[in-house]
Amino acid sequence: QVHLVESGGGLVQPGGSLRLSCAASGNILEILSMGWYRMAPGKQRVLVAEVEDEKPYYADFVKGRFTVSLNTSKGMVFLDMHNLEPEDTADYYCYVDGYADDRRSARRVIKWGQGTQVIVSS
Numbered sequence: 001q002v003h004l005v006e007s008g009g010g011l012v013q014p015g016g017s018l019r020l021s022c023a024a025s026g027n028i029l030e031i032l033s034m035g036w037y038r039m040a041p042g043k044q045r046v047l048v049a050e051v052e053d054e055k056p057y058y059a060d061f062v063k064g065r066f067t068v069s070l071n072t073s074k075g076m077v078f079l080d081m082h083n084l085e086p087e088d089t090a091d092y093y094c095y096v097d098g099y100a101d102d103r104r105s106a107r108r109v110i111k112w113g114q115g116t117q118v119i120v121s122s
Contacts, residue, residue, distance in 0.1 A: 001109075003024070004114075005022065012120055013122050017082045020036065020081065022113055027100055031072050032052065035048070036077070036095075041090075061087070066079060077094055089118060089121070093112050093115045
């Protein structure tokens with residue numbers, strides 16, 4: 001029922017900037033958290049940034065460079081990335097953790113988008 005679609009990825013030079021967007025569709029009753037993970041080739045998925053209880057959290061390796069923002073009412077999360085480094089090259093996935101309408105009751109749901117690729121290279 002709930003689907004996430006990311007956009008904004010692409011090729012960028014080191015030191016450049018990108019804005020990733022993620023839009024959720026479906027009947028989301030409540031968002032507990034929403035944010036971004038990334039997965040580099042051959043590596044496991046790691047947390048980049050998230051918003052939970054109206055508080056943003058960042059991985060140390062992006063702190064000061066990335067900004068995450070959440071529009072709860074619209075079910076959208078953004079990731080503004082600055083001073084990108086080659087190490088930031090990865091597939092970026094947004095997620096939502098919340099409750100969706102399941103007939104007459106709410107069901108806990110965690111959904112992931114299909115990812116958007118970010119390549120930082122000169």
